[in-house]
Amino acid sequence: MNPILETLTGTAAMTDQVVASDLLITSKSCVWSYAAALTETASADVRAVLRKQLEDAIHVHEQVFQYMMERGWYHAYNPEEQIRLDLQNAETALNLQ
Amino acid sequence: MTDPGTNANPNMGKPLDIADFTDLIGFANASAALEFLITVKSGIRNAAMSLTECATPEVRAVVRNQLFQALDMHEKLSQLMIDKGWLHPYNPGEQIQMDAKSAQKTAEIAKLPLFKDRTKVLETFDTPQRPH
Amino acid sequence: MQQPIRLGSHEMMELHELLNFKTICAAKAKAIDGLVTDEQLKALVQQDLQQSLKALDELQTLLGRAQVQ
Structure with a gap:
């Protein structure tokens, strides 16, 4: 599509934003799942592996979140703006054919 | 003394008494350890959830630290419980049997009238209100 | 003066939840301390x-x- 049109319709940013949001949600549930799995682990070897991967997951979540903040896709300190953005995204999703 | 858990009708139809239970101290320790384990587990889940909802680096550092502290505590506590025979992670059958038994014992103890009219006694020992 | x-x-809400949780943890740990003999x-x-x-x-x-904000 024409870059100007893409900018006008917001579809250019949308793709990356959708990917980033998906990554953020995935990395969140990754952290939760690892923490929950660790509380069900008895073996020291398994624990060591899960713990390392939990640390990695926390790091990934932090990076994705930081990236989204910089891009203005995540407004951690401004809930109103975040809700406005989420509604706008929902609108875009509804208009997809 | 007979343990009601080992006999179907230990008191010949008479109501149970706290004296009918054996090894109550050991049972209290095992129950306390389980309660502690459950608290540590939910603490880990709470901290992990909070961590993914926090943005400020200082907040993240604190929550992260508390998460890993809780994980260490979970490791030590579950190992202790395994050593004591209170937890059988590699033997689900044994674990289920043990849990069913302590559930039964707990239910029986819970039905005993242990704390009849203790309110008055407790109130007697309450610290007096300091005048403001 | 603290920065x-x-x-x-x-x-704030997450921290508040954790604060409440840790408060109960501390109270319960104290009570359990009186119960255990092991x-x-x-x-x-x-x-x-x-x-x-310390967490509190x-x-x-x-x-x-x-x-x-």
């Missing part, structure tokens, strides 16, 4: 109590410095 810290309102278990409970108190202190410090 103020910029917090999102949802972050020395190793007692040592862990007491360690947990100290950690809960950290969370309170953060909440005290918080400036909600």
